[in-house]
Every structure is written in structure tokens, then in C-alpha cells.
Amino acid sequence: MEQQNQVLDNVIIKFAGDSGDGMQLTGTQFTNTAALFGNDLSTFPDFPAEIRAPQGTIPGVSGYQLHFGSVNIFTPGDECDVLVAMNAAALKANMRHLKKGGTIIANSDGFDHKNLRLANFTEGANPILDGSLDGFRLITIDVTKMTRAALAESTLGIKEIDRAKNMFVLGFLYWMYNRDMNFTIKFLTEKFSKKQDVLDANLKVLQAGYNYGDTTETATSRYTVNPAQMPPGVYRNIMGNQAAAIGLIAASQKSGLELFYGTYPITPATDILHELAKYKNYGVKTFQAEDEIAAICATIGASFGGKLAVTASSGPGIALKAEAMGLALMLELPLVIINVQRGGPSTGLPTKTEQSDLFQALYGRNGEAPIPVIASMSPADCFHAVYEACRLAIEFMTPVIFLSDGFLANGSEPWRFPKAEDLNPITAKFATEKNDGERYLPYKRDEKLARPWALPGTAGLEHRIGGLEKQHETGNISYDPENHEFMVNMRAAKVARIADFTPPQKLDSGNEKGKLLIIGWGSTYGPIKGAVRDARAKGYDVSHAQVRYMNPLPKNLGEILYNFDQVLIPEMNTGQLLSIIRDKYMIPAIGLNKVKGMPFSSSEILVKIEELQKK
Amino acid sequence: MEQQNQVLDNVIIKFAGDSGDGMQLTGTQFTNTAALFGNDLSTFPDFPAEIRAPQGTIPGVSGYQLHFGSVNIFTPGDECDVLVAMNAAALKANMRHLKKGGTIIANSDGFDHKNLRLANFTEGANPILDGSLDGFRLITIDVTKMTRAALAESTLGIKEIDRAKNMFVLGFLYWMYNRDMNFTIKFLTEKFSKKQDVLDANLKVLQAGYNYGDTTETATSRYTVNPAQMPPGVYRNIMGNQAAAIGLIAASQKSGLELFYGTYPITPATDILHELAKYKNYGVKTFQAEDEIAAICATIGASFGGKLAVTASSGPGIALKAEAMGLALMLELPLVIINVQRGGPSTGLPTKTEQSDLFQALYGRNGEAPIPVIASMSPADCFHAVYEACRLAIEFMTPVIFLSDGFLANGSEPWRFPKAEDLNPITAKFATEKNDGERYLPYKRDEKLARPWALPGTAGLEHRIGGLEKQHETGNISYDPENHEFMVNMRAAKVARIADFTPPQKLDSGNEKGKLLIIGWGSTYGPIKGAVRDARAKGYDVSHAQVRYMNPLPKNLGEILYNFDQVLIPEMNTGQLLSIIRDKYMIPAIGLNKVKGMPFSSSEILVKIEELQKK
Amino acid sequence: METTTQNPEAPKFTSKDLVTDQEVRWCPGCGDYSILKQVQTVVPELGIPRENIVFISGIGCSSRFPYYMETYGMHSIHGRATAVASGLKAARPDLSVWIVTGDGDSMSIGGNHFIHLLRRNFNVNILLFNNEIYGLTKGQYSPTSEEGKVTKSTPMGSIDHPFNPFALAMGAEGSFIARSMDRDPVHLKEMLRRTNAHQGTSFLEIYQNCNVFNDGAFEIFTEKSSKKEEAIFVENGKPLIYGQDGTKGIKLDGFHPKIVDLTIDGNSANDLWIHDESDRVKAGILSRFFDRHEKGIDHLPRPFGVFYKEDRKCYEEAMNDQVVEAIAKKGAGDLNRLLQGREIWEIH
């Protein structure tokens, strides 16, 4: 039969194989190629749990999901159209996420007896032979055989040869989706510039995969996914942790403060450290401390010294920082605390995503200890959100918590990156002289209620600060009852005042008034946006607002809420923002909660919208 | 003129002097004497900040307030009737708490030039001479001179002699309030059994003080405060931390589990350790760990080993325990975490009281981490509340947080202590055999949703537990999304279910329905009770409920709330229970907040009641 | 009070009985596999009933260990296994408590509990899986990584001067200090026996290869080709001899170790340093056999074996003694007396 060419507006591909099969690389290559081609896209890797599990087993499967299209893409997608399964375990682990009638590209070599056993298929069963996959479009290729054939003349050892397998698959997919291979060719050429033979091998196999599609009749059709309508501009693809790292450096450069990053490794925050450690030439100092407490205390010291001080961790590590956060807020020194949230409680699900640390961020300290909290909405938004966190920390002399999560940290999307000159200015003003005649008052406040920042080394401004309650203005220890209440209220007022200097809440889509408003925060942005678009397309009356400023909440949030009959709050927790909204605004908002270590799919939210509007 | 005898229904005496003047002892002696006589009473010491400040200075002043009466006493009282001022600083520090027309007993020797200067009185001013105290009843005694005179023949050195000064004052007060001195005589005889000369001196001076009242005409009148109407029974006087310590031992004895108390010193929790360390013969093991983290982790180990494990601290130390609390709740092991709250945030006001760690107790952990929370209402109630905390921990296999505060910890009141046999039973059931055929399932649950407690040493029940998410029943590590959500909900359900096994909320006073309900928690009990009594006496429609079960809240709390037009919530914080009530029950409750490091006075609450009812 | 007694009556069990139903999940080739195997081999020999054995770990690859031991076990939180074990041992002196920890777990975040456990001397066993890297978090340097080490968090090389685990342990009053390696099953088993035998906190450092993030860190000590020249196995009362066919020895001149070529006559084993496990000073010198620490002196082999052993009262014993003494003095506590306190009065 002859190959036809179909035009699709979006496609979801899941690359799945053994940790050793190089699926992350394959996925990234296809992603960048799609990006350069002008598709909108969203990706999400799912790694196996921390340690490499034995080859061929289900825990050993490493996956990479890519959603690309000629339409706007908001999430890595729910069920996939194409599943690349390098072995039996990869198939087993991902079948339930494959659309009915979806395509499976299976590496038959990965379905031998051993692999089937490791993936614990029942003895004798073999999905790619026993017809149990009828109803799907199954493309079986013996990738290993093909790869070896392609490299028959190669001087490489069999191990290296087999390592090129993923290129065959990539080539085949490039053919299938009518893609230009130049980006990957360029990439390989750079990567293996010093290993000519390996380079040749990879290019050969890549080409072989492409030709395979051309020549054989395995695949009955090819697909075209045209470029998406995206705001004009220059784009790059970026992951959340990468964006956060760059955002910190940007804040450092724009504020003129050197960046001091003190942290202790923890999944999924560690990559920010890895990223920053590469940029010492930007004046960045990274400090891997002995533990989370030392990490935050060191940053407090650096902040006292006049640097842009930042510490990061995930839930359990943030718990350890709680006491020192209290100190930072008493000292009223700028400090950014990053929490890349993961599944909890306790050690929980370290490699999975969740939003269950909002309460901890708002309330997880002793005493009346208000700290501003900012949440990021998408991988690229990690840049803007952390940049804003730095601005508020410096301009209001306060610790600020920045909330990301595993989904944002490892997910990626195209980013129309800004020019340095277009970034909001961040002005750090250091005290240089006495502010009360002959005295220097370390706790005298400006219009933002911020106290002055006098750096050691400044003659005449010598002063002492500490964690005991301090007297208004002088900062001296004070046990006076009235002063204590005054200062408690003052610290609260300062945080509240931030709302006067941050943008009001905007609706992301939908009408100003109406039946249903969906309020989200953090990484639920994409899924909600997608669901709302679809719902509105179906004629439902629904609007969407995504909150970034978790504390203080935008001043106009109440008005917005009161304009709707119903308010729905989807969260990857049991309803934390929900209870805050109910408390603050006294409205019976409804929660949609998912605590499964993975993001919402748009359809899950859409279903809820339909259910609510039926009533 | 001749001395008359007045009958009073309650009196507030403030004993104030230099740290060295023995005011704590004097106060305790008068307190116990009043107690034995049958007065109801309430006391509260206010120490100087941690370190001893220089003699004679205001920070060096140590005070002890006693409120006793023939009527029911709920608080140490607001303004005092009598102020004992051993020196100028003591007077200065306490004048503002003295009732108009109140009595001042001043030790003239403590108002010499040096003392006046240290208390920074303006040069030349001397309150006990310059008439600035007109409007008060001033009784000036040169206590030092009197004491020395009384001990003219004594063999003691001048230093020891002066140390007996406080006995003179005590004797004088005993005379003034028609008190029998036998209790104190007995006490001194025991205390100085080995120091005959010191004993004689103290007795002499005590008597001299008494006689002084009799013979001189300084005091124009004597007072009688008759015994109070209190439920018949046997009473003792007790302080909060003492009650907590005894409560733990009681729970240990009743449950048959040895008590393991792991902690790190911190004000104001340390005295519980000091107290427990005395009772090793009750099988108590106390462990002073290197820090708070080690302390709670050691108790987790002890709990795994089958003991009644308890850890305690105050705000900053509790912050450090947050991560390990998460572990305990994942392990589902019994553990009691005591927080004797103090002024925050950060180091805050270590020696002052506050209620601002409620949020921390409820939300201060990463992930969805529900832990039951119980708060004590009065010094003696610390016994019952901590006992209940132990019961719930053991019977529901969960960590439980017990909240006390500095006011309760150091305050005292008469306690009609229970008999051991009358205490609720606490049944710890250990797993002894497999619970699933050939398997032992460590996370199989009973009707309380509690998992079994299988102790190391039990053959056949070997199992592993940990902080990673675990599979339902087997407890094996599980990354399964559905299981995670199931377990998150299961842990929440287990805590929620406690409400089925704890008493419903009761009204402390007032009608079932009405205009105003005052909801309190913790140490606001006394002040609220007093205010409500007075308000009702004045004809105001107000009721009072004091919440002990902070999490889960009593099932009937909602019904109670909905029976009133208005709900007022006084708290020594900026409104933490308030926001929880608003969130959970969607009612516009009103907050009355005081964050001054000291308890409410009944009058402060009464004023608010009147203001609300005027409207 | 003798704890975890070797009880010959104890029901016998085999290594197989120590295997759990959980699939072992370390990277193929990880040194942890060998350690697991040796532990499972030795434990049944110890005469301790299986149900009296508890393995407590923190967080890290190594800390997954308890899941693979069919005994009681706890996978606690990062750095705190030592603290959890202290509480367990204090509460239950009858148990045989083993701590499994990594170099980051014990010496980075867990450093404080580690040193305090050593000084308190609870009778527990610490198995430190030292792979000189953070494995679980995918390869950052640890407090035992050498200076200049290039890792994900130190692209230009680590600038941290590492801990010498033994110097630290001795400084923290450790009462038993020994070293072995994953690749020498016979020696490792022997060290495990000694570790268990010591009454007090036994600290056994095990060089463990992380073949994914720090492959070959200990190769020179473990590989046939270099082992004889680079590793020396010390035994109490025996001279320090090593090298191909034991042709080399070490003697002390003053406080400084010098290498002696035993093939040259005049040089005899009699002049060599005789290992004395009870000598703190010598143990101190031995623990400094790190070229990276001592510059400009002979290239010394890395010592393995028991460096130091001291008998000191165990904490849990002292704790129990006080309870016993208190009861002897005051009599077992009576709850009603406690409730009533010293002064009471009655209201009718």
C-alpha cells in the first residue's frame, strides 16, 4: 500500500527504554528539532527512582514525554499517540498511558525471553507476537540487528555499536514526522568531535533509521505537524531548574550583588546547584554545606555581608531550615529560600512531584513568622518568579520563599527569553551614613517598612542584630510587652505592604464575571489552561486565574473571587490553598485534589468543570 | 488608732525583690499556707530574663504573684492589692500593676542612694519619702535593720543574717492576713535540719516579722480571707511543668510502658527534664541529647523498641524536630512531642509566654503530614492533657503534639489530684503473631486505623519501616501513584478518626444558644472564665468553650458555633485558631489578640465582651 | 550488664533466612552487593537470635540496606540513623543494633550524631559504606572526597579539605575503629565479626566502590595488581609487613613511619612497628597513612584492620545502673505517692 502524509495539529510521543538506552537524549534531540522547527511544545521526563534499578526491570525504565504541535501546548500531555518501547519493561510500564489505537514502536530485540521475564510477563506471553496489542498500531523493528548491520564495517566494539541504537529510533521518527536532521547532526558532530569513529557510527545509524522508514513499508504513513502560532520573537527551550539558576544570576547581575548560593544536595533541587556551579565567571559562589542548616546559616552570613544570598532544598531539607528562616526574618536580611517540592510527607516520593509544602512555607515556623511566598507556574516562569523573589527580598529586606516543584524543575518548554536590559531593575541601597543624627538606627524603616542594610566595612554604622525581640528602630534587645506586640505587627505589616508593590491578580482566560472561576497556583497552570481552553470551546462559562503571589495574596483577589458563582481550586495536595482562600475570603470554594506524585491532566480538570456546570 | 479586721473575698499580692532576695520562696510559702487553709488560688512567677542581671537593677527584679480567695480564682490576677518591694527597682518595675489605693510594703533599706540610682530614679527622688506614692497605702519597714536586730545574738555572719530578710516580710504578711505559720515553721525545720543556727535565725526573724505587725501600728488593719467553696476532696498545689512530668509517668505506669524522655534543654521546657530526672525509680530514662534532632530521633528509636517515648522543647527546638516528626508519622509509631510555647519568632522572648506555635504544630512539616494536637488549659490540666496525648499516641500509633506555654509551665494552682486507679486505662497491644496467614503485615490496620506494634525481639514478625511512601498493608516501598494518594488519605483519615474516640466539645459556662460565644484554647482558659463569670454577673449573654483537641477538632464544635450570633476568639497570637475556625466552619469569628509575652487579664476580655454587646 | 549475648541455644538460621522478599535495587556492579552478602554470611554465625537484630540506616544508596535484611530494620532520615540507634539501644539494651550509613549520611549531615555516639559509647555497630561520593543524589563530592575532586557540584574541583574518618573518630573518643573493603570478602567478614564482638560503639569503615559516580576510587587497594603494594593489613601483636611476599615493613623512627626493605639484610622484622590495638598514639599515626595528608614522606600503604580498641563502659549500661540504683535506694515508684506529692490538704 502506498504511504500517505497526514497533517496533525499536535502529537504526544513517549520515549521509553532502559536507563542505559539513552531515551533522555533521544527525547531532547527530537524536542530541540521540533522547537527549532517552530512547534510549540512541553516535555516531562520520568526517571526511575533515584538509584539505577537492574536492567530490563520496570523500575529500571527511563521515560521522556514530548508534546508538540502547531497549536498552543500547555502540558506534556495526557495519553500519548506514539510509544517508543525499547524493551518489554518499557512497554509494560507505559501501556496504560497510550491512546486507544495509538502507535507502538517496539524494539523486538528487547522482547526476548530474558526481557519478558524481567518485565514479569507471564511465562510464554509476548505482547509483540501474541496479538495482545491488537487495537494498537504496532511497528516492530529489531533495532539492535539493524544498528549492527548498519555498522558492519565499523571498527567499534559491539558495546559501543549497540550504544548507537537510540540513533536508529531517532532517525526513524525524524522520517516519520518529516523532520530535518541537521540539528542532531550538528549536535553529534560537536559532541564527538574528538571521537571520529563514534561520530561516524552515530551518523550512519541515524541515517539508517531514516532510510528504514523510507524504504520499508513498516510505517504506512508519515505525519506533518506545522509550526505553531506563537508570539514572534527569539526562543530557546528551557527546563525549570535551569531557568531558576539563570534567574538568580540575572538578579545578581541586575542588582549588582554577587550571588552566594549555599545548599545541600537533595532531589529534585540539586540541579540548580549543578547549573550555578558552571557559572563562576559570573561571580557566582556556590557552597555545598554539610547540611541544610549550615547551608541557610551560611547564606544568612553572606546576606549580612551584602551579597544576594540564596539557599535551596526540597521539603525535608526545608523543614530543617525552619529555625534559621525565623532568624532571617528577625534580622530582616534579604534571603531567597527555594523549595523544589516533591512527594511527601517525610522522605515520601523523592523523584515525584507534589504541591504539598505550601502550608510549610506559610506556617512552618515558631512564633508569628510571616515570610513572602512566590510560586512559579511553568518551567520558563521559574526564571521570572525567582527573579521577582530576589527583587522583593532585596527591596523589602526580608527572606522570601520561592516554590517550584519536580514537574517544573525537570519539565521544559520554549521560552521567549528576555533581553538583559528589559528586566525589571533591582535596586539594593546600602546605608552609608548615620540615619538619626549621631546614631545609626538599624531598624529605622523606609516607606516599604524595610530597614536599612549597613554592610560590615562601613565606618560609623557598626551595629549588632540578633534573634531576640528587638526594640523598634534601635534594634536593641527589648523585653518590653508593648514593643513586642508592636514589632510583631510591624513585621506582618511589612510583608502585607508588599502587595502595594506587586501587580494585581489577572485573569489568565475567561470573563471577569461568571459561573465558575478556577484558581490555581504553581505547576497546575498548564493543565488548567488547557482544560479551560477546551471547556470554553465546548461553551462552558469558566475563567482561570493562576496565583503567583501566595503571600501576601494580591489585593484584588477577593473582588475577583466574588465575581463568580463557584470557585474551583485544583491542587496537587489535599487542599492547602483551598483552606487559605476559605479562611481569608469566607467563600465555599471547592477543591479538586490529586496527590499521586504526578501532574494533573487537562482532561481530569475538564471532567470536573463539566460535572460542576451540569448541576 | 486601733486595728480593725476586714474580711475580703480575694487578694492579690505581688512579692518583688532582687534575684537574691528569695521572693520565689517567700511567695511559695505564703501560697502553700493559703492553700492548706483552703483558699482557692493561682500564682505566676515572673523571672528576670535568663541570665542574672546585676543586683538592684530593673532587669534583676524577680517577682511572684499570688491571687488567693474565698471565691473561685481563675488567674494570678491583673492589678495587685499589695506590692512587696524589697528595693527601688522592684517598686519601679511593678508600680503600674498596683491597684489605685493599693498597699505597698517597702523595705526602706532597699531605697538608699545606690539602689535608687540603679533603678534609675531621677537624682534626688525617693518615692518612699517624696510623697510621690500618695494615693497608695505605704508601709515602710527597714527590714534589714529589723532582721539584724532580731539576730543580734546570732552566731551567723552578716551575709547569712541578711539572707533571712525575706522571713521578716513573710512573718509580717502572715500577721496581716491572720495566717497560721506552722506550715512554714515545719518547712524551715526540715530544710535546715542540719543547720541549727540557720534554722533558729529564720524562725526568729519570721516571728519578729509577725510580732512587728502586732506591736507596731504601721499596719492599720488586718484581713481575713476565708476558705473557698471548692469541690470536696484532697488537694495539692502544682505547677504546669511538674504536672506534665507527673502526667507522663502516670501514663507510663498505666500503660505498662517504660518512659523514655529524650530532650535538649530549652526555656521554658527544661524543668520537665529536671523533674523527670528525679524519678528514675519509676523506670524513667531521661536522655539529654546533643540537640533537638537527636532528641526526637532517639525517641523514635525508643518507640520502635516499644517504650513510651516523649520529646519536648519550645518553638525554636520544635522547628528543628519538624523533619523527624514527619518520619514518625510515616512510621506510625507512638510519640509525644511537647511544646512549651514561648514568645517568638526566632529566639524571640524566651522567658515570656505566647500561643503562637499553633500553626507550626498543625502545618509545620513538609508534605501532607497530619498530627493530632492537644492543648492544656491550666497548670494542673497539664497532667490530664499530656496523659491524654500519651493515650492517643499509643492507641492510634501516631505522634501527638502536646501544647503548653510559659504561663502554664511556671504558674501553679490547687489540684484535686486523682487516684492512680481512677485514671483512664491506656492499653498498648503489641503484635505477637503473624496477621495475614504466613505473613506479617506491618501496615494492616485495626478499627482505629492504627497499625500493629511489633517489637524487635518478637520472632517471626521481623519487618522494615521507613520514611519513603509505603504500600498499603505490606509497608513496602511503593512508587505507585494510586497507592500514594490512598496512603495520604489513610493517614489523614486515621487522625480524623480520633474524634470518634474523644469527648465532644463542652461549654464551660453559659447557655447553649445565644448572642456571644467565646472560644479559647490553652492558657487563656482562666482569663476567659473569669471574664465570662463577671460578664454574666453583669447580665451579658455570653458563653464559653475552651478547646482542648486542636486536631482533630471535636465533631460537635460546628453545631456549637452555629448556635451563637457572634464568636470571639481571644488568643496570645495574631489569630491562629481564628483562621482555622474561619476556614473550617465558614463563620466570621472575631479575634481578640494579645502578643505581649504575657497572659490576658480577665478585664481585657471583659472590655471586649462589653464592646461587642453594646453594638 | 552484658548485651546481645552470644547464645548457643539461639535458633539457628542461615544466610538465606536473611534475604527479604524485596528486589535488591543497587546499580549493577555496586560494591554494596558484596557487603550485603558478607553481612548475610556473618550474621548467622554470631549466635544472636534473628529477631533480636535491628539494622538502622539513614538515607543514601547504602541506607537501603535494611530492606534487604530479614531482621528488624528502619530506613530513617538522612544523617540520623546514629541518633535513632542510640535511642533504641538505650531503651532496649538486649538488642543487637547495627547502623548502616554512607560517608555523606554519617559525616556530612550526620556528623554531630556520629561524634556524640562515639563519645557516649553505646554498644552498637556502625558500618560506614565509604564510597567518597554522594551516590543517591547522583554524584556530588562528600566530606571524604579528596581535594580537587571534579563532581557535578564541583566542576572546577572540590576545595574542601576532607575528613580523615579515623582521625575524627579517635578525636570523638571512639572505642573501636577498623577498616575493610567491599572487594575482600574474607577480611570484611573477619572485621564484621570483630565489630560485633566489641562491647561499645564499633566503627567499621568499609571502602565501597560506586561504579557509577566514583568508579575505581579504591582500585589500587582492591586490585590484585596493586593491592600488595598499596594496602597493609594490620593485626594485633604482629609487625607491620606488606608488599609482594611480605618484603616490606614499616618501622617508626621517632613518631615518623618509615618503610623498610626486608630484602636488604640488616633489616629484620624484629625492628618493625608491632601493631598494638590498645595504643591510642600509634593508632593516631596509623590513621594518618594518607599521602594526601602527610606530604614529603614515604609513600605509605593504606592500613586495613582494627586500628584501635578500648574498653569503656557502655552508655546503656550506665543508664540502667542508675535506674536500678534509684529503685534500690528509693524503692520502685508508687504512682499514688507521686500524684499526691509533698503537701496536701482536704476540703470537706
Place this chain on the structure above:
Amino acid sequence: METTTQNPEAPKFTSKDLVTDQEVRWCPGCGDYSILKQVQTVVPELGIPRENIVFISGIGCSSRFPYYMETYGMHSIHGRATAVASGLKAARPDLSVWIVTGDGDSMSIGGNHFIHLLRRNFNVNILLFNNEIYGLTKGQYSPTSEEGKVTKSTPMGSIDHPFNPFALAMGAEGSFIARSMDRDPVHLKEMLRRTNAHQGTSFLEIYQNCNVFNDGAFEIFTEKSSKKEEAIFVENGKPLIYGQDGTKGIKLDGFHPKIVDLTIDGNSANDLWIHDESDRVKAGILSRFFDRHEKGIDHLPRPFGVFYKEDRKCYEEAMNDQVVEAIAKKGAGDLNRLLQGREIWEIH
């Protein structure tokens, strides 16, 4: 990179200029007063501009210190002063950073940061006010309290084997270790000068009397009557001599210190142990001059002075070097290049 240079140009200031407007609030008679006085006397001599000096403390009586020094200062949280100071020094190598801490603050809750600071060797000064008690919390035993100590938390006596602060510090790779006492102003001032002079983490332990909760803990070392017999002051290159009119000396036989009576002829100062600050092994032996630790040997005097000194690169220098090197290699970072990354595409 030389930090906190002795700058003769620096504006002169006197001890008075170091007094703050805050009333000093220690108990009358507390040893802290004397230490404050000596520090305020020495600091002006150092040639460091006052504004470049920072005192960082944790929590404890001793940690109130910064409030009384008219320099920059921070009263941080319990046990963390060492960590705060590390961050400050890393960020600001130009500052002279002093840490004031107590025995509980540094060695109990702060133990981990303490040992990691020592190994990293930031150029900061640690002043440990060791009163062998928790003062601020009103008298519980600390990690330096002797076994059997009766305190509020140990009515039957402490069962904790204490740390030997120097053994711990040496084990943690400390590069400068010295001891002095509150009651010997002259010696204390000298030690403060040496502490400041050392490039690297200088650890000065100061015996400090808590006259309220642990009075007389160091009396035998500080009181005229016993000082000469119980305390020995070591100086580099000088023999270990002490006693009334220096009639006693200490020599080493093997690794064991022996007391020599110099009045007996035949015994000469030449045979004595000559103190060598650079000798780690001898410093180790010296640090063990605690009767409570070494049983059955001569009753040795407690050493004061600089035990050990080693020159090792400072952490903040190494950190700066990498920044400088990175800039040299790659050029100062350009934000726009960073923002755009490697692969970009344009949409029109």
C-alpha cells in the same frame, strides 16, 4: 590572598571605642567579664579598622558577647555561629570574623558545623568560652562536663563521657589550637593575638568560670595556690617546665609523658620534651593531659598555650581563586549570552 591585613594606616581606636551603649548583663563575678575586657584591650592593637571586624555568636550566656562590642556583630541561633561565620567569610574575605561560642553551643548542638569549619579552614577565629556547663538554661551538664557531674538534669551524676575539645578539633583537621583562661589576662591577651595572627581557622578554648552554676571548675588552674603545680604553659621551642620556680619538667618516654623532678641532679632541662607547635603527634599527646582520660599515669598539669599550628590554604581564598580562574578562562559572564543559551530559533 591575604585577608584582614594589619593596616598601620587604619584609624586608631581604643578599648573605650569598643564599649557599646548596652548594659553588660552577666551575673556578677562571671568569667565572661574578664574575657570581654581582654578582647577589648587586644583588638585595638591589631591594626584592623573597627568597621572591618565582625563578632558572630550563637546562643548562650557567652553568646551575648557581640552586644557588648562596638563592632559589627550578630547574635545568631544556637549552635550555628560557625555556619553563619563561614558564609560571611566566604562572601567577604576582607573582614576579620570572630566567633564567640559556648561549650554547649559549639560542641553539643553546634558540633557538626564546628568540625566542618575546622576542616574547611576558613580564616576566622573561634573563641570557645568553656565553662563546662549550660549557663543560660540554668545549669545542665554539657559535652565538656566530667563524668559523674551532678547537675539539674543529672541528679545522679552525668554518665556521658565528655569530649576532649582538642582531640576533637585535631581529629577534625583543625589548623590552630590553643587554650587560655579567664583569670590570666596576660596569657589570654597573648593567645588572642596569636589567634588573630593565624591564617586559617583559629580555635582558642578559654576556661571560663560560671560562678553561679559551675563555680570553681577551673580553680586549681587559676588560683595562685595551685596554679603553678596544676597548669603548664607551653611555648614553641621551649622545654615543658612548670611547678614552683620551674622545678618540674615533662619528658617523653616513648609516647608517654613522664614528670621529671629538676631538683634532683642528673635531671636536666635538656632532656625534656621541647614543645613543637608543628608536631601533630606531640600535640595529640599534649591534648590528652587529662587525668580523667589517662588512668594510672603521672598526674599531669593541664597545658595552656598554642598546642598545634599548621599552615593550610584558607577556604575563602580557594573559593575566590576559582572565580578568578573562571573569569580568566571564560571571560566575565555576559548576561545576554546566558539568557540565550546554546540553541535558539526565531518566530516571525
